[in-house]
Every structure is written in C-alpha cells, then in structure tokens.
Amino acid sequence: MNTPIAVDARNIGKIYATGKDAVTALGDVSISIEKGEFFTLLGPSGCGKTTLLRCIAGFETPTSGSIHLSGRDITYIPPNQRPVNTVFQSYALFPHLSVAQNVGFGLKMLGKPAGDVAKAVARVLALVKLEDFADRLPQQLSGGQQQRVALARALAPEPEVLLLDEPLSALDLKLRKEMQSELKRLQTETGITFVFVTHDQEEALTMSNRIGVMSQGELLQVGTPHDIYEHPVNRFVADFIGETNFLEGVVEGHQVRIGTGDALDVVLDGQVGAVTLAIRPEQVSLTTAGAGIAAQIAETTYLGTDTHYDLKLGDGSHIIARVQSKSAGTFNVGDTVSIAIDAKAVQVLKS
C-alpha cells in the first residue's frame, strides 16, 4: 500500500456562525484520497459531504484542521490557485459564452496561448462527445448535454483532482445511468482523481473505488463498495446503503436469540449482550412451513425480476425478503412460511 495520496484532509471541522446560532457542519473529519481513485462521499442531505467538498475546492475555509493536496498545504489557498476543478450540481455554465468558450475558460484564465486552448477544447469536447456543439450557447443544449459541458469544462485544465457535487441529480433515470458509466469511463481514461458527492447509494456502489459514508458531520465508514455493503460498521450505514432488515436480539453462546424466541446462527466477533442483526432482504430465503423461523406473508410486491415479501414474525415484527420471481413457487398473502438465513449473511451490530 504505497499509493500516493491526492487529497489528505486532517481533522477538518467547520462551524457556521458563532455563539447560540453555531451550526457544526463538519465535526472532525479525516480522510485520505488516493491518486487516481474514484472516491465517493455518500450521505443524506445535510450530512456535511458538500461542505467537505467545498473545503477541498476552496470555497469554504475549515474552522479547524488542514487540507493537503499532493503533500502541499492548501487550507488557506484561494480556489483560483488550486489545481482542483469542480462540476457543480447546477452546472453553473456561463450563459453568455459558447460551449467552446466555457470549456476553454479555465485554460484561458491560466494564460495559455489561444492555439493550445483551442486544441485542448477540441480534445475534451471529443472526450464527452460534444464536438458538434462547440458554437452553441449552453441554454440551447439539453440537460444531459449541459452536464457534459460542465464536465468538459472542469476536465479541460487537467486538474489534479476533479470534484463532482451531485452532478447527476438533475437528470432523469435513463440519462443518469448513461452518465454513470460515462463518468467511470472518463475517470479511467484520464486517470484524474475523482471526488464524487452523492446521496444516492446505488450511484456510489456502482461507480466508486472507495466510499466514505457520512452522517451529521462525521465520517462513519470508509471502504470499498463491497466492504460497505457487506460489512457496515453500524446501523446507520447498514440502513443507508441498500435495504436492510433489523432484528433485535441477545447473544447466547454462538447464537442470537431474537424476539420470537428463535435462536439464529451468526458469526460473532466478540459481541455480547444486546445486539442488532442486520440482514439484507436478498439473504432471506423462504420455504413452505418447516424448520426455521415461522412467518406469515403480510404483503407481496411484484417488481419484475424480484418479488418482495413483507413477512410478519411471531412477535409481531416484520422482515422483508427479496426473492427472484422465477425461482421456486410463489407465495400468497396469508401463507405461512419458514425463513432461513445464512449465518454468514447476518451482520451483528452493537445495539
């Protein structure tokens, strides 16, 4: 593990206003983003992810802590002197400039000769497949095209780090999916470090090398999408990433006894006493009544490839199962079934 670090944020705190009105946007966040990485800051709105991004861009100055870019302390350097560019949520394209002028803006401000700027603009526009739109004004383009211009504009100066602030949130689902793979492609092709902010966990899982999950100004967990999904550190992360069932229980030997009186096999890692079990719906398998936890089907939702079953357990709690529609037989509301859960699929969290 000797990958050079692109962005190193150390103990970043950001408090807005003072005295009684003080709002803590960032508690004490430390994060190291590797060079060439696609790093996603994931969290609900107001969790501080955008504030952290704005601190890296230089639009905000942290109240405490420091930010280093490739080893250089940039905490108090103004944004125009940071080799960092941003794709804004609103795109913030200059309405009075053509697409080509927008894309070339950064290089022009850096004082690059007009010929070099033109060459770079042509290259970047080709990269985002907008060669034919160079002379248009931004408002003559569709939302998806504007998005690409914003991307091209931020990529043109070849920044060390590209910051993306929920850039896909204004696009419709189909376009969003396209742009997700497009972004991933651009990141691989350019090798630029991407720091991507989103509240969309699916987006984060599909695109990132690593994800940092944030909540209420704190960084809860950093890891690969696989780590975060399979081994969430706490209930918040488990709940935020994908759908999760939570069952309360008490450790008894190698098992956890839940409210229904049933004991579940789990893989324990030293936990004792009251715990919360996190179980992904796709890990819950159903069989016609037999061994396992008895449950009654309260509701079924057909979702195409999958069917969701809302199961009512003996103690009145509910658990969701997601089963491939074509597998096995289907169950109907009112049926009594038996639930089986693989011990390795159960995450044991501290209550």
Add this chain to the structure above:
Amino acid sequence: MNKKRAFDVTTLPGFTFIAILSFVLLYAPIATLVIYSFNGGNSVNQWGGFSLQWYVVAFNNQAVQDATVRSLIIALWASVISTTVAMMAALGTTRRGRFKGQTAIYMIINQPLMVPEIVTAVALLIFFSSVKIATGYTGLGYLILAHSAFCVPFAYLPIKARLEGMDTSMETAAADLYATPWQTFRYVTLPLLLPGVIAGAMLAFIISLDNVIITEFVKSAGQDTLPTYMLGQLRRALTPEVNAISTALLALTVLILIAFVFLTKKRE
C-alpha cells in the same frame, strides 16, 4: 385563468371606467401639448392650422441649440459617472453577503430619492459657490457633478436588481476555473451584468436630461440646459416653440424608455 381567485380588482364594477378616466387624466395634457406643437398660429391654446413652423423656429434658435448641446453633454457625463459609482455600490452591497448596517447603506445610497430636491439644490448652491471662490473654476463641472450625484440611485436600482437575480455560482465557477477576482469581474460578472448597467445608464441619462430645480440653482450665467431655458421662456412670451421643444424631448425620452423596457425584459 384561475376563477377561484378570491379577489380580482378587474372584476369590480366601474373598473374599466376608472381605468380609462385615469389614463385620460394622465395623458390628455401631454396630448394637448403635442398637438399644439404643430400649431400654425402664435398661441399655445388657440388652433391656427397644422404647421411644422415652430419646430423650424426651435431648431434655428441658437439659444436652443446651445442649451441642447449643454444638456446632452451633462446627461452623458452624469450617466457615465453615476452608473460607474452605482455599479460599484451595487457590487459592494449584493456580493458580500449580509452585513451590519446594510439598511443604513441602502438609505444613504438612495438618499437623493428621499431628500427634498430643493434642499439638495440650496445645499449645492452654497457649497459650490464657496468652491468657485476658492478655485476660480466656473465650467460645466459643477452641473455634471451635481447631476451625477442625484442620478446614482436611479442607476443603482436596476443594477442591483440584476445582480440580485444573478446566481453567485457563476462567480464561484469562475474562481474554480483559475480566474482571479479581477478576471472574474471582467469575464463573468460584467458581461452578465451589462443589461442592468445599460438600463441604469439610460435611466440616469433621462433623469439628468429632465432636471430643473438643481440645475437652476447650480448653473452659472449662460449655462442654461434645455429645461431651464424653457423655464426662462415661460417668463416671457409663451409660443408653441416651447411645445415643439417639449415634444422633441418627450420623443427622445419615450425612445430611451422603450429601449430600457426592451433591455430589462430580454433577460427573462
């Protein structure tokens, strides 16, 4: 059309009548003035046939020519100076976030709109006469300065409105793309602000062109502007020449106002 709207003034009885009456009362005197500018006779209220003679008279009148040139010079300078000052004031008040004493600053900038003009006129008369004695300068500079001062709020308001409607994200994006604060202003803020600046300058130009009270107090001998010249004429014989000059002035103002409306509307 939303029929459920609780109150709509246009549905009240007599609305049309009152509206038309108001417009008639507003514009009838002006219409009369315009009509009599084409009077063939020597009276401002007795019709003597259609003629353009008073326009010819006004056009060939050396005093009118001089006053017109003077008015235009003053209005041009005043609009340039006041718009520049107003733009800086607008940038200062809208681009720094909220600050202490903001309301007080707004009041000070818009002070010429609230202080009675006659008070400003007397104050300037006294102030400039001391300056004249001290410096010996008696040119148009005093009038230009005085006009610039009271034109500031008129130029300020459209520029401020434009700035407030402008997203600061443009400036943030420029800074992100390596633009220094000056480059940000030059390449992003100013071009986007331009319609507001031009609108402000036009408004200032009209306000300056039209001013009587302050000009009357501040001007030296032989520095009549078009409005003060006309005022002077009223004390002597009143001929339709005044109507002709007024109509020409009105036409110019209307033209500028139309351009103003066009410019401020275009941004939507």
